[in-house]
Amino acid sequence: MARKIFYSFHFDNDVMRVQQVRNMGVVEGNTPVSPNNWEEVKKKGAAAVEKWIDDNMSGKSCVVVLIGTDTHKRPWVTHEIKKAWEDGKGLLGIHIHNLTCPNNGKCTKGTNPFDQFTFKQGDKAVTPKVYDPKSTDAYNDIAANLSAWVESAIKQRNG
Numbered sequence: 001m002a003r004k005i006f007y008s009f010h011f012d013n014d015v016m017r018v019q020q021v022r023n024m025g026v027v028e029g030n031t032p033v034s035p036n037n038w039e040e041v042k043k044k045g046a047a048a049v050e051k052w053i054d055d056n057m058s059g060k061s062c063v064v065v066l067i068g069t070d071t072h073k074r075p076w077v078t079h080e081i082k083k084a085w086e087d088g089k090g091l092l093g094i095h096i097h098n099l100t101c102p103n104n105g106k107c108t109k110g111t112n113p114f115d116q117f118t119f120k121q122g123d124k125a126v127t128p129k130v131y132d133p134k135s136t137d138a139y140n141d142i143a144a145n146l147s148a149w150v151e152s153a154i155k156q157r158n159g
Contacts, residue, residue, distance in 0.1 A: 062090035090153035098138035
């Protein structure tokens, strides 16, 4: 049975790359949000966005941060990472700069958003894994490994 996961990413820059990962069907991710729906949620303010995140993270066992050029700068991504850790969910990152966006091509490799945090399990420091798929075949590298990466993140989080 596929794990239920939540994808965290920079919507404006990376939605087309994210759709490629979602469409792999390797794991069960949250339902895609159209640009219009996301704008409607954002217009309602921070409390509405937080509720949307809470509702969509509920029941998920892992959060996968899909890292594009500016993902580490996005306040809602930061919020999602913090919430995932506090809620005891598996957490991992995947660089998606080598997936080709039909509109913009490839992008610049982004900074690891986990570098902004200190993650602890008890007294032990823990670092969520970040994967950098092969530049020559990023799509198939992600498709072949995503399920194992998710399992590894859940196992790491469960200590």
